[in-house]
Amino acid sequence: MTDGVVKIHGREYKTVALRVAEFKEQHPEWSIVTELVSADDETVVMKALVLDDCQRVRGTGYAEEKRSASKINKTSAMENAETSAIGRSLAACGFAGTEFASADEVANAIAQQNIDEQVNAQMERLLAHNNAVRENWDTVSYMKSAFLEKDALAFAEAWLEIESDQVKEALYLAPSKGGVFTTEERAYLRSDEVNLARKEIVNG
Numbered sequence: 001m002t003d004g005v006v007k008i009h010g011r012e013y014k015t016v017a018l019r020v021a022e023f024k025e026q027h028p029e030w031s032i033v034t035e036l037v038s039a040d041d042e043t044v045v046m047k048a049l050v051l052d053d054c055q056r057v058r059g060t061g062y063a064e065e066k067r068s069a070s071k072i073n074k075t076s077a078m079e080n081a082e083t084s085a086i087g088r089s090l091a092a093c094g095f096a097g098t099e100f101a102s103a104d105e106v107a108n109a110i111a112q113q114n115i116d117e118q119v120n121a122q123m124e125r126l127l128a129h130n131n132a133v134r135e136n137w138d139t140v141s142y143m144k145s146a147f148l149e150k151d152a153l154a155f156a157e158a159w160l161e162i163e164s165d166q167v168k169e170a171l172y173l174a175p176s177k178g179g180v181f182t183t184e185e186r187a188y189l190r191s192d193e194v195n196l197a198r199k200e201i202v203n204g
Helices: 016-026 071-092 103-135 137-149 152-160 165-171 183-189 192-203
Strands: 005-008 011-014 031-039 043-051 057-066
Touching (some): 031 071, 103 137, 103 165, 152 183, 152 192, 183 192
Antiparallel strands (some): 043 057
16 A cells, blocks of 8 residues: 555555545535434445535445444444445545545455355355265265274275265365264274275275
């Protein structure tokens, strides 16, 4: 960032703070008024108006924030929405630089996009895991019984019956992420005892 200008993906965006500073310098007699449009447990919508010295509207900006979008938004969704609304109202008055959106707004959008991508990836892994469990439940159940009996040979043999590496990877999902195998069962699968049993089966 250089003097309130942030380069994001090759484009330069002004921060809202810089836009406000430039606005105050050029129009010290003008003002910015914000208004809460709506707020509930999920969403906050703010409106910002730029008024000249005769109280005429020179620029308008709206912004919406989801309370669940980030940790900051859980407590400060209204403040973030207000900042974005101010930035957009100033952009409407010509204080945007080369991009209408502010650096703050773009950074928030990118952060949310990253969160959404992570959530989607986790959901895809969980869906693949659930499908793998459903299609291989007899094997999973047999492995759990073998684990309780500490029968490494039976445990390894059942695992080897699953020919697809992709299915094995899906089944190996951690229990903290919704996986069917416990932490102890996953550790047993990686144990020297089971590895030796697996080699014994493969080598005949």
